[in-house]
Structures are given as structure tokens and as C-alpha cells.
Amino acid sequence: MKIGIVCPYSWDVPGGVQFHIRDLAEHLIGLGHEVSVLAPADDETVVPPYVVAAGRAIPVRYNGAVARMNFGFLAAARVRRWLHDGTFDVLHIHEPTTPSLALLSCWAARGPIVATFHTSNPRARLLAAAYPMLQPALEKISARIAVSEYARRTLVEHLGGDAVVIPNGVDVDFFAKAEPKAEWQGQTIGFVGRIDEPRKGLPVLMRALPKILAERPATRLLIAGRGDEEEAVASLPKEMRSRVEFLGMVSDEDKARLLRSVDLYIAPNTGGESFGIILVEAMSAGAPVLASDLDAFAQVLDQGAAGELFANEDEDALASAAVRLLGDPQRLAELRERGAVHVRRFDWLTVAADILAVYETVTDGAASVVATDERPGLRSRFGLARD
Template identity: 30%
Template sequence: MDRTPAAVDMRRVEVVAPNFKKRLSGVTSTIVQLVPLQAKRIGIATLGPGLPDTLPKMRLSQVWALLAQPQGRPFRIWHARRNIEMAAGVFLRYVLRAPVKLLFTSAAQRRHKPFTKWLIRRMDAVVATSARSGSFLEVPHRVIMHGIDTERFHPARSHEDEFAGAGLPGRFAVGCFGRIRHQKGTDLFVESMIALLPDFPDWTAIITGRVTAEHQAFVDGLREKVEKAGLSNRIFFLGEVPSVDQWYRRLSLYVAPSRNEGFGLTPLEAMASGTPVVASDAGAYRELIEEGVTGAVVPAGDQDALTEAVREYMAAPDRAGEAGRRAIEHVNARFALDREADALIELYRLLGHGKLGESGS
């Protein structure tokens, strides 16, 4: 049986969301979460590999349809999130003369290289995912922060969502999730756990995430440190787990110790699940966490500061619980995925009607 999804009707496609990277990344995750919400209100289609068939998707054979105007509109919007996607949009518009307007979302926390700056200057509109990422842009832009799916990431609702349902030792869990590598600061988390767990016998540490071949030696070194510290029965490397959302609900504290990030969604995922966060000052973390209310932020790469901030919550589980309850309210009020989808749709409409001027930047 042919399970190939039906081709989208290009006459009705107002916005194209390209995804030119097959391997899962934060950008891919953003597209997967946002497009279904946006598709309820506008004509939008994805283009590229690595996306589920549940999304509205253009076929490669339909790319030529971008050279024609959509139904009832003078142009489409090409919403790029990577350099290669900006370059494709520039080629469509300036070489093939396709009727498209170009939008770029930037999450970078660094000075852009000359080619990237050249591409950005050819965009009709630019979005920054945080005030910090916006500070690296040299063009007018809007800040539209990422949101989180609060239907998927929610507080515990059953015994299986509690840490006791995991079948691991201890009463409370502290976790660090995501790709395991030096950039993500997994080693900083492990060092903090080696220092703290002997003083807090009720706590267990959980590490989940994918390990690629190039980072296997890094992970092996961490495991060796844990074993030498005699904590192999209290610091668990679970690898990739099928339901990371459930593991967030099982935690009493989440730690995001990245040395650098683009945006970084894991603190939002944790807080939406009712778990407070201790994070480094990387990515948008400082803009996501209410200091002293939903968690704490420490200088990136500062081992001592991270350990002491984590210690304060491990020493007071009741305080962690209260911070987790406030975190749920905080995320629901400011970072629901619908808010991000709505803000982007409003931007598409302003761009489509030629109403994006300096005042809207």
C-alpha cells in the first residue's frame, strides 16, 4: 500500500517552512511543534527531509510551483531558520525571480560571519528568539521567544509520573537531559553530583540523551569518574528514553549546565512539568527562569556556583516543590506554544500586507 502523504495544494500555500537538515535538531523540533498549530489558521507547508509525514509537506517536484503566485496573493513567505535555507530563499527570489518574501529566525548567541550577515541583509524581516540573540543582529528585528507544548509537558498525573514509579533508588531525583557532550556541560553536572550526593542520601541523579560516536570517549570518561566515586548506583545514564516528558515529571530539580546554547528549550520543558531549574547563563536561560522563583541562573562554566545553587534546592525539597508550582504558572502564562504560533502568524500577515516598518522592529 502506498503510504506517501498526499501532496499539498500549492495554490493555497502562503508560507513555506524549509528544513534542510535531516538529523534532529532544535530547529527541526521547533518546526515539528509549530507547523501543526499554524496549519489550522494559514496555508503552510514544510520542505525538506527528516520531518514526520503528519506535517503538510511539499514534494521536491512541487518546488517549481514556487515560481507562481499563490491563490489570491502576490507572493509567499519563505521562513528560513538556517543559513542554507536563507541562501535557498535568496536564490529563489533573486535568481529564479520567485514571488517570495524572506523571513529569517535567528537563535545564534555569537557574532555572525560575513556571509551570514550578507544573507540576513537580504531578508525582508528578521526574528530573534531572545533578547540576547537579538543583540548580535545588526538589522531591525522582532523578538519572538520559543514556546512549549503544555499538553505534552505537564505536571505528574499518575503514579507512573512520580519518581517512585521509575523503580530507581531514592526519594527525589535531579536530572540533566539532552545530547551528552562537553558543550552541554554534562561533565559539570556529574562533578556537582559527585560532590553533593554523599551529603544527600535521598537524592538520585538521572542523565538522559543521545551519545554520538565523536562524544563516546567523553561519556566513557564521565562513567569512569562516577564509578571511581562509588556512585554508580546513584548516578544513572539512561541513554535515549522513549518518553523524556515523563522523566521531567519524575524530577524534583532539573539542571541545565550548558556552556553555550542557541536558545535551549529544556528549562521550559522542565518548568512546564512542575520542575524548578538551575541553569547556566547560556542561550536564553536567563530570560526563561525567574531568579529565586522558578529556579536559579549561574555563570556558564562555573563549577562551584552550579554546585552551590543545586545544593540549595537539594537541601530543601519543599522549596523545590514550591518553585516547581510557580514554574508551571510561569510557563503557562508566558511560554505556551500557542503564543509563539500566534506571534509568527501576526508577523506573516504584517509582512504579507507590507506593514512591517521600523516601528514594528
């Protein structure tokens, strides 16, 4: 099958959507499919052979963060050229409502289109307000996927229609087989995420850290991610700052080794999460997980059966749970075992098979995807639309 995948966000900036698209593309290629990914990237950016660079991205405020996307006449021309040259059996667009290559592709293409919705934001009134502009593009979508029940709920409430829920995927064995790193072991807790993005929750963890260290002074916090390190520890007493180690941006291999090494992984995110891929990666690596009780996180952690939850933005609750878990090796071992079993449902072997089933549903007897200026009337029902 010839598959075109559209990435809305800059390829060279780490993010959950980009990682999902990368891993899906590589898994599908491994199965023998022909895959091309169109993504924002400078012409000088080194990209994998299956990625087509669509030009420089610019920063845009979106869903509580700054995303790098590209839009405009040049981007539209590159979209049409890619569609024309690709003659794809199916076009898979991620985040089709973003002002990016995704929306441009939706406008430009005709043929079987699958869209994946990642965003979970129940207060996204802007989506509803923009619906008249988005409607012609959304009506072209043949099938809709949401990465979680909460992303599906955002879609249903603000755009109408429905979607099948297929979670983000992870190569579970890649994390499970990683070798721990000795210097990252021994009374360590971990955090992975952008340091200066408030919704990732590092300030909550920093407020909790003095309480954790008061009870367990040998604890170390390992932080992997980009951002202002000095600002991140500014709220900590000076004598405690040595208990925080910044690793900067790490490779996928080192992220897996970090998650294999820590005694406890903490996800203090405060909102704007539709899934929680880092929780799945942590469970895959055998790290016990303590996370804020966001709806999406609770779903990933099987409502607390595969990892523990604390009240969102409550540093006292975070500190209390962390101290209790770090002092209870039996409970940590139980969480590792439960997580290892639960996480298998997110393995790419399962997730990609579900996505391929959607592709096959919409391509059965359909023509290839082509570029067009037409806006054929399609109707959506339960995630599927037909002429």
C-alpha cells in the same frame, strides 16, 4: 494562508530548531492553515505528511556543535521546485545565514519572507566577515524574528538591521499533564541533552556529582540523550557510577514523564545557547530548575525568579545549590509554582499568535512567494523590509 517553512537542519536528528519548526507547523495546521516544511532528510526517512525531504544531510561544524545540513546544486534544485510548486503566501526561513537550505531558499525566493534567527554567539565574527556574500539574500527578508534578546543582539551587532523578539514555543499542557513514572521518582535529578556535546555541560555536572552525593548519598542522576555513556561516567569514582542511570534517546512522551518525575532539573550548559527550550519544558512539567547563569537562561528564568542560577562552569557552585535545593522542599515547591505561572508566556497559543501577526504584516497586499534568480533591492528597518 499557505505557509512554507524552511528547516536548516536534518529532520531526523533531534534539536531545538527542528522541534520548534515541527511544533509551529502542527499548531498552524491545527488552526486551519496549509503548511509545508522543507527539511534535509534522506528519501528513506519517514517524515510527517507536511514535510518535504530535500535530500541527505552532511555534518558541519556550526555554533560550537556539529549540525547536519545540506547544500549544493541538487539541494538548490529541490528548493526551487518546492518554491515553484508551493506558491506560498509567506515563506518562513529559520537560520537564514546557515550554509543550508535556509540560505539557498533566501537566494532563490521572491515575495514575503520572514526569517527567524536562533543563534546567539556574540563572538561570531565569521558572520560579519561573510556579510558581503549574505547581503543579497538578507536584503530579501521582509521581517525578522529573534528567539531571544541575545539572538537579536547577535543579529544587530554582526549583520545589522533589527528583529522583533518572539520566543520559542512549547505545548505547556502536554508537559503539565504527563504522568510521572514511579521508577524515576524519589531523590532524582535530571539532565536532557547530547552527552558528547561539551557545551551541554554534562562534564560540569559530573564534576559536581561527587559533592552532591557526599551530602545526599541517596540522590540519583537520570540522563536522557545520545552519546558515549562509559566516557560520560569515566571521571566518577567507581562506587558512585551506580547512582547514574542512562535512559538513551527518549520519546517526547517519556521526556515529559521524566521532567514530571524528577525533584530537580539541572541545566549545566556552558555556552552557545540563544534560548533554552528545555528549561521551558521543565517548568511546564513542574520541575524546579537549576541552570547555569548564561544570559539566555537567565532571561528564560526571569533573572532567577522562576528558577535558580549558578555560576557558569563552576561545579562547586552547582553542587552547593543542588544540595541546598534538594534539602529544602519548601523552596522546591515555590519554584514549581513560580515556574508554572511564568511558563505560560511561552505557550504556543501566545507564540503562534505573535508569529501569525508578523505573517499578516508582510503579506498584506503582497504577491505569493515564487522562485527567481533576481535580487530585488529591499531595505531592512526594525525587522521589516519593503521595495
